[in-house]
Amino acid sequence: MPVLDILGPEVSRRPPVPAQKPAAGSAALRKYGALPAPSLEWTPQVERETAHLYARVQKVIPPNEWPFFAPYVKAINALKKQRNAVILAHNYQTPEIYNCVADFTGDSLQLAREATKVDADIIVQCGVHFMAETAKVLNPGKTVLIPDLRAGCSLAEAITGEDVRLLRERFPGVPVVTYVNTSAEVKAESDICCTSSNAVQVVESLGAERVILLPDEYLAKYVASQTKVKIIAWKGRCEVHERFTADELKQVRANDPSVQIIAHPECPPDVIAEADFTGSTAHMIDWVRAKRPKRVVMVTECSMADNVQGELPDVEFVRPCNLCPHMKRITLPKILDSLLQMKEEVVVDPMIAERARRAVERMIYLKS
Ligand code: 13P
Ligand code: SF4
Numbered sequence: 001m002p003v004l005d006i007l008g009p010e011v012s013r014r015p016p017v018p019a020q021k022p023a024a025g026s027a028a029l030r031k032y033g034a035l036p037a038p039s040l041e042w043t044p045q046v047e048r049e050t051a052h053l054y055a056r057v058q059k060v061i062p063p064n065e066w067p068f069f070a071p072y073v074k075a076i077n078a079l080k081k082q083r084n085a086v087i088l089a090h091n092y093q094t095p096e097i098y099n100c101v102a103d104f105t106g107d108s109l110q111l112a113r114e115a116t117k118v119d120a121d122i123i124v125q126c127g128v129h130f131m132a133e134t135a136k137v138l139n140p141g142k143t144v145l146i147p148d149l150r151a152g153c154s155l156a157e158a159i160t161g162e163d164v165r166l167l168r169e170r171f172p173g174v175p176v177v178t179y180v181n182t183s184a185e186v187k188a189e190s191d192i193c194c195t196s197s198n199a200v201q202v203v204e205s206l207g208a209e210r211v212i213l214l215p216d217e218y219l220a221k222y223v224a225s226q227t228k229v230k231i232i233a234w235k236g237r238c239e240v241h242e243r244f245t246a247d248e249l250k251q252v253r254a255n256d257p258s259v260q261i262i263a264h265p266e267c268p269p270d271v272i273a274e275a276d277f278t279g280s281t282a283h284m285i286d287w288v289r290a291k292r293p294k295r296v297v298m299v300t301e302c303s304m305a306d307n308v309q310g311e312l313p314d315v316e317f318v319r320p321c322n323l324c325p326h327m328k329r330i331t332l333p334k335i336l337d338s339l340l341q342m343k344e345e346v347v348v349d350p351m352i353a354e355r356a357r358r359a360v361e362r363m364i365y366l367k368s
Helices: 027-032 044-057 066-083 095-100 108-115 129-138 161-170 184-188 199-205 217-226 246-255 269-273 281-291 303-309 332-341 350-364
Strands: 005-007 085-090 104-106 122-126 143-145 176-179 192-194 210-214 230-234 260-263 295-299 316-318
Touching (some): 044 066, 085 129, 095 332, 104 108, 122 332, 161 176, 210 217, 246 260, 260 281, 281 295, 281 303
Parallel strands (some): 085 122, 295 316
16 A cells, blocks of 8 residues: 655755764773774785685685785784674675674664674674664663764664654654664654564554654555555655666566566665565575575665675676665774774763663564
């Protein structure tokens, strides 16, 4: 069924500013101190010690580029032990991060779940700011770092806590579900969070006739197509997924009718209509692992295909894909700097964090 209403401004009224300003001399730096920069020389020893990691990425990183990455990989893995830190990395991170330094990789739901189990002192979130904030909300006592504070998200920027309060006034008693791609301030105003892998289940779990689902208009339309619950949506969009068109996918299928097309639910509805499967980033990867198609288009961020190409050499990943400029701000040199200088520390107002935690935990512990 179509969504009941779509509210919000035509375009985001907020310019893309970092969700948090960098702090001069963070509490984390005072607590743990800075460490000296390690050698980043490419030596036979570095080559030997990283050979097993290069094997995971050799299909997508040429041998002449590995001497640049390998010293960072070695240094970061050593520093993680020294600092008692873990790296949580989203599926959109580049292959050398995803395959060579991450301790855990996944979609937003898996990363949030993993954040509840971490017993290291420090979490380095390789993803975007809302993911790091979620990790902090779930771990108020731990230090959470993000290697670049400017790693934002067009969806998180599309809505404020004040917008949610106004929506509640306009639709009294209607429960509010917010996508995790939002700030902690927005999560704090909501009843429960959802991700792209559980949005339908979360919406139906409320037993309500109408639900406000924020802020992704396209995710809301996708959920509305899968449930009888009436959905009130917001005009937020992912700047990466909204660029895909049904025409480009029709062209790919016309060139090869056997090609499989799988899409993320942040894509426009006519794009999803062209897809053979729709799911979260983790569900897309699982689908390719299970079906082993000869040729597949992953209608999502480009690193997804690169990250699984090594383990699925028999699958050909066909373009189009689009890059997320925010995810791409995270690089090996910035991760190294993050661990050396304890930056950038993610801070969330404890009052907001407590309310946001309720909404995130309600989602995490939802019975399936
Ligand atoms: P997933 O939860 O599917 O990984 O999506 C997060 C995201 O930002 C997709 O653009
Ligand atoms: Fe946000 Fe889209 Fe980037 Fe995901 S891909 S982080 S939704 S801008």
